[in-house]
Amino acid sequence: MAKGHVLVLPMPCKGHVIPLMELSHRLADEGFEVTFVNTEVDHALVVAALPPGGAAELRQRRIHLAAIPDGLAEDEDRKDLNKLIDAYSRHMPGHFERLIGEIEAGGGRPKVRWLVGDVNMGWSFAVARRLGIRVVSFSPASTACIAFMRKIPKLIEDGVLNEKGWPERQETLQLAPGMPPLHTSLLSWNNAGAAEGQHIIFDLVCRNNKFNDDLAEMTVCNSFHEAEPAVFKLFPDLLPIGPLVADRELRRPVGHFLPEDAGCLDWLDAQPDGSVVYVAFGSMAIFDARQFQELAVGLELTGRPFLWVVRPDFTPGLSTAWLDAFRRRVAGRGVIVEWCSQQRVLAHAAVACFVSHCGWNSTLEGVRNGVPFLCWPYFCDQFLDRSYITAVWRTGLAVAAGEDGLVTMDEVRSKVEQVIGDGEIRERRAAAQGHGARLRQRGWLIAQEFQEIY
Structure with a gap:
């Protein structure tokens, strides 16, 4: 019998799926059962790209792959982050809640106790807590990226940003000594897609900050102290658990979207x-x-x-x-x-x-x-x-x-x-x-x- 059952939910992008799949393998190593939830499109890509025997290995390790719709039509452009984020924020919560209900009703598996949710999927934290599931927030990006997001209210207060997240001043920011400098024109929420849709991503970041503060019991990061000491000093509540690697031989299936050329x-x-x-x-x-x-x-x-x-x-x-x-x-x-x-x-x-x-x-x-x-x-x-x-x-x-x-x-x-x-x-x-x-x-x-x- 597994020690417990953990839901894992990445943002529907390959760079988010891979580290959370690596984390899932490590949880499985410690005896936990994992249900890994992708969107239907990403799920199909992951399954198609699995190496021979990969699906059986995941099942044997008690890592179960599940899928829910993202709210976009099959032929819509999922590289348009503004469109993708707008769709999944509105459509996925209901599908996610139904999936949890189906898992619980199916029997034969431990009750879901934890959600490890991508920090970019904060809506899932609200669904989980409503169902009595505890929440860990996972950051797949640098911890410095989280630091800039957490500092948004201060940057607005200081007149560096306006209320919509656009820079009011053209200058280079450094949140603390030893942190990476970044020009205001290169803040992540202003460089993720077409300018007319920037408000979608900025609003998402602000909502996720609140979800994280109010609903997550801890925030873990795919990073390590030696790489970002200044950030962990600035935000000691952030827990570094990286760099995540599924196995030392680098052979376990970790959610690639294309088959690997060996x-x-x-x-x-x-x-x-x-x-x-x-x-x-x-x-x-x-x-x-x-x-x-x-x-x-x-x-x-x-x-x-x-x-x-x-x-x-x-x-x-x-x-x-x-x-x-x-x-x-x-x-x-x-x-x-x-x-x-x-x-x-x-x-x-x-x-x-x-x-x-x-x-x-x-x-x-x-x-x-x-x-x-x-x-x-x-x-x-x-x-x-x-x-x-x-x-x-x-x-x-x-x-x-x-x-x-x-x-x-x-x-x-x-x-x-x-x-x-x-x-x-x-x-x-x-x-x-x-x-x-x-x-x-x-x-x-x-x-x-x-x-x-x-």
Whole structure:
């Protein structure tokens, strides 16, 4: 019999699903039963991308996958965060409550005692508490991101923001010494979608702050003290439990939306240590055809082997003939895949640097393995993560766009060489890698917390 039954609910985005699935595996390791609740669309993607035997392994570990509608039609654009957030905030609470009722009525499983809910899904906290279920709030982003959100009332009071969340002053903010500086134009709620829908995300952040304060018994973060000491000093109630890893072998299914290409790992095995440029921009970034071509030629100009993750939807409108010609030119030296096991790639000795969108999962994975970054953020909190990498930890550099917003092939080539050749970055990445080795051996906290208060 399991020690207890925990519901886990991510925001419907891959970067939120993966760390919560990793957390679910750790709960299962400690004897808890888990029901992992995705939207129907994400559930279908996760199931389709499971490796052979993955579904059976999850069932054996008592991790049950469940799904509810998100309120959007099947063919609507779920990369439009304004539209997605508006729909799920209105439609998912009722479906979530019905799912809990079905679980309880089904019998044969322990009663649901806890919800571990994404901090971006605060409405679920109200549903859970109404049904007598206790709540843990989970932050999949940097703890500095949570700090900026918590400081919204103070920023409004000080005249930095207006009541709608837009900056009143163009300046660089630093909430405390040692925290990453961030320009007011790059606050996460102003960079997540079309400007006309900004109020949807800002209102969500403000509501979630209140849900978290009023209904969650604790807030846990996919972070660790050594990475963000200033934030944990500023907000000592936040509990770091990261970086989350499902298993040391990096083989357990963790909720990817695309099947992983394992062949690239064999290719990496054949490359010299510290030679490969790894390029990946997560699950949401979109490049236009011109920017894609500049990046591609920039990688070619480095003369280095590279591994590049290019999702099928990464560059709509790109000429197939152009891409085929590029593949032929770099054959053997450049490998392009639709998806891969990023954690295993970044742990490989052949990888020399990581050209990244700076999503928090990617950031932690790079830091844990001591890989230097070339930062290329796309939206939301990724600019804050870039600030950590370039200004606080100083384990990478950032690309610079021209006046037309384009990052040129020469900028790509030059910055890759600077990152790989910088001796000081090399020393700091070695220190970060030492932290990573200790973190992989460190005892994990969240299951202990559940044990003590279950």
